[in-house]
Structures are given as C-alpha cells and as structure tokens.
Amino acid sequence: MTAGSVRRHIWIAAGTAGLGLVVLVVFWRPAAAQTAGPQATGRGASDFENGRLQFHRTCAQCHGRNMVNSGTTVYDLRNFPIDQPERFIHSVINGKGDMPSFRDALSSEQVRWIWTYVSNRGTPP
Numbered sequence: 001m002t003a004g005s006v007r008r009h010i011w012i013a014a015g016t017a018g019l020g021l022v023v024l025v026v027f028w029r030p031a032a033a034q035t036a037g038p039q040a041t042g043r044g045a046s047d048f049e050n051g052r053l054q055f056h057r058t059c060a061q062c063h064g065r066n067m068v069n070s071g072t073t074v075y076d077l078r079n080f081p082i083d084q085p086e087r088f089i090h091s092v093i094n095g096k097g098d099m100p101s102f103r104d105a106l107s108s109e110q111v112r113w114i115w116t117y118v119s120n121r122g123t124p125p
C-alpha cells in the first residue's frame with residue numbers, strides 16, 4: 001500500500017464514521033422527544049387516549065398491556081370498582097402494597113387521564 005492509498009483509506013473511514021454520526025443524531029432526536037413525558041401526548045387528544053398512552057408508559061409493565069394480566073400477583077384493573085375514583089387516585093398517588101407511589105412521577109391531570117382509561121374499561125367512551 002502506498003502512503004497515498006493509506007491516507008485515502010483513512011479519509012474514507014473518517015467519512016463513514018462522520019456520516020454514521022449524522023444519521024445517529026438525526027434518528028436519535030425524535031426518539032428522545034417521544035419519551036419526554038406529557039409533551040408526547042397529543043395536544044387536543046381525548047382524556048381517554050392520553051390515559052391509554054400514559055397507562056402503557058407507567059403502569060402496563062405491572063398491570064399488563066391493555067390491563068390484561070393473570071390477576072394472581074398484581075391487581076386486575078379491569079375489575080376495579082368504577083364508582084370509587086377517590087380510592088383509585090389515593091392508591092396511585094400513595095402506592096399500595098408492592099405498588100410504588102406515583103406522587104412525584106405523575107401530575108394530577110395525568111392520574112385523571114389514566115382514571116378515564118381505567119373507568120371506561122379500556123374501551124373508548
């Protein structure tokens with residue numbers, strides 16, 4: 001290999017790495033925006049839809065996608081008494097048993113959205 005061809009190879013390598021970085025930055029940005037919390041929920045979206053999205057971000061890892069779980073180790077939210085919104089909010093804000101408190105993680109508006117989702121049994125009103 002001549003010195004010239006080595007240099008050319010270095011430039012090609014640097015160019016490829018540079019392009020990779022540009023691609024990374026371009027594609028990484030929107031992903032970061034999506035995980036940004038409340039802003040990620042569409043403005044003008046219904047409380048139900050916001051609740052559905054928030055539930056799947058914050059609660060589904062324990063309570064199951066679309067609230068479907070075996071109900072043996074974790075509370076089955078599909079059976080939560082829908083005439084007890086205060087109990088729901090109290091349990092979510094303060095935590096209960098093995099469930100952590102969401103006081104610092106969720107705003108009262110976000111909890112209300114999730115309640116709209118849960119109290120409609122996961123079916124749009």
Ligand code: HEC
Nearest residue numbers: 058059062074075087088091092096097098099100102114
């Ligand atoms: C780390 C796992 C975990 C996460 C995350 C979680 N939960 Fe729970 N949740 C539980 C467990 C376990 C119970 C049963 C608690 C008990 O009765 O001892 C429970 C119970 C509940 C109950 C019933 C409480 C009652 O009054 O009997 C509600 C309502 C509830 N969760 C809502 C939510 C909502 C809404 C979210 C998301 C903001 C959420 N949970 C996130 C584990 C979790």
